[in-house]
Amino acid sequence: MSDQDRIEMHPEPVYGAGIWHFATYVDRYATDGYGEPRTVLDAIKLAGSVGDLAVVDLNWPFPPGDVSTAEVKDALAKENLRAIAVTPEFYTGEFAKGGFTHPDSAVRRKAIDLVAASAEVGRELGVDYIKLWPGQDGYDYPFQADYADLWDKSVSAVRELALAFPDLKFSIEYKPREPRNRMVFSSVARTLLAIEDMGVDNVGVLLDFGHSLYGGETPAEAARMAIARNKLFAIDVNDNFRGWDDDMVVGSVHLLETFEFFFALRDAGWEGVWQLDQFPFREDSVEAARAGIRTMRAFHRALDYLDREALAAAQSAQDALGAQRVAKRALFRALAESESM
Numbered sequence: 470m471s472d473q474d475r476i477e478m479h480p481e482p483v484y485g486a487g488i489w490h491f492a493t494y495v496d497r498y499a500t501d502g503y504g505e506p507r508t509v510l511d512a513i514k515l516a517g518s519v520g521d522l523a524v525v526d527l528n529w530p531f532p533p534g535d536v537s538t539a540e541v542k543d544a545l546a547k548e549n550l551r552a553i554a555v556t557p558e559f560y561t562g563e564f565a566k567g568g569f570t571h572p573d574s575a576v577r578r579k580a581i582d583l584v585a586a587s588a589e590v591g592r593e594l595g596v597d598y599i600k601l602w603p604g605q606d607g608y609d610y611p612f613q614a615d616y617a618d619l620w621d622k623s624v625s626a627v628r629e630l631a632l633a634f635p636d637l638k639f640s641i642e643y644k645p646r647e648p649r650n651r652m653v654f655s656s657v658a659r660t661l662l663a664i665e666d667m668g669v670d671n672v673g674v675l676l677d678f679g680h681s682l683y684g685g686e687t688p689a690e691a692a693r694m695a696i697a698r699n700k701l702f703a704i705d706v707n708d709n710f711r712g713w714d715d716d717m718v719v720g721s722v723h724l725l726e727t728f729e730f731f732f733a734l735r736d737a738g739w740e741g742v743w744q745l746d747q748f749p750f751r752e753d754s755v756e757a758a759r760a761g762i763r764t765m766r767a768f769h770r771a772l773d774y775l776d777r778e779a780l781a782a783a784q785s786a787q788d789a790l791g792a793q794r795v796a797k798r799a800l801f802r803a804l805a806e807s808e809s810m
Contacts, residue, residue, distance in 0.1 A: 485524035485744035491515040491754045517548025519758045524553035529587040539691040550595040553694035557587035560604035565663035569626035570606040588634045598638035607649030623653045631669040640702040673702035679709045689733035696737045705746035717750035719761040731768045771803035
């Protein structure tokens with residue numbers, strides 16, 4: 470039997486991106502920003518020019534804060550895009566001591582209400598989920614906080630929102646640190662444990678590949694853990710050097726680990742959107758998106774080329790070199806083809 474006879478071609482994945490991929494950025498050095506300021510409407514237009522994107526995740530309130538939902542709907546329709554998610558910004562300066570875990574109950578209520586308002590917007594846009602990234606919920610120093618209190622406040626806030634919007638899904642994007650030195654939802658295991666404590670069905674995990682790397686996880690293994698509990702609601706993909714959340718182009722550093730991540734998704738039957746979360750500070754944002762999608766498309770083809778029997782035999786023997794040889798053969802073939810297209 471030839472390799473071609475053995476190939477089972479799978480349908481092309483749906484590709485998406487966080488709309489911030491097309492924004493302009495600042496850091497603590499270039500406080501004047503990298504490029505000209507853009508509104509969410511500008512970013513949607515750029516996303517539409519990529520050509521292969523079908524869905525986008527939208528920050529809310531819509532930057533710069535005076536853009537209506539109707540304007541966003543019109544802009545998405547014009548670019549043939551759909552909003553897959555809304556990400557409420559309850560991690561800004563006013564929530565510096567926490568959103569869900571702020572010591573002031575009035576500020577905690579403001580954070581919960583902001584997420585609830587974003588959920589109403591999400592309903593209007595027809596999103597698949599509301600993404601929760603509680604970046605300010607955590608601590609910075611030993612003895613600063615009561616860890617049990619932070620946990621209970623985080624769990625109860627998300628439970629309250631999930632019960633208030635039973636028709637929507639809420640996806641928690643975990644991260645080990647930044648902006649807090651330690652975040653409450655810092656790993657896949659802690660996040661799954663928190664979801665178990667919530668006791669609701671409509672809360673799951675958004676697994677950011679770079680956050681998983683940064684946190685010392687093996688992303689493929691983390692994905693398996695979430696899928697085994699039917700809690701992998703969404704993914705974001707990017708890359709980094711493990712020391713920071715660099716949000717680099719997909720596969721630019723950890724090519725083989727990224728391929729293994731997508732293998733884990735395919736092998737477990739997960740069929741969600743393959744979504745970019747890249748921050749092209751100095752690169753052209755449209756070209757960076759195209760580069761990320763081109764690499765993801767190569768992964769998709771490589772998964773079809775993968776000799777599953779040979780891989781299973783190598784893995785059952787824990788033959789590391791043999792397993793990598795099988796994976797590389799499929800991956801390098803697909804990458805070479807993608808460069809010739």
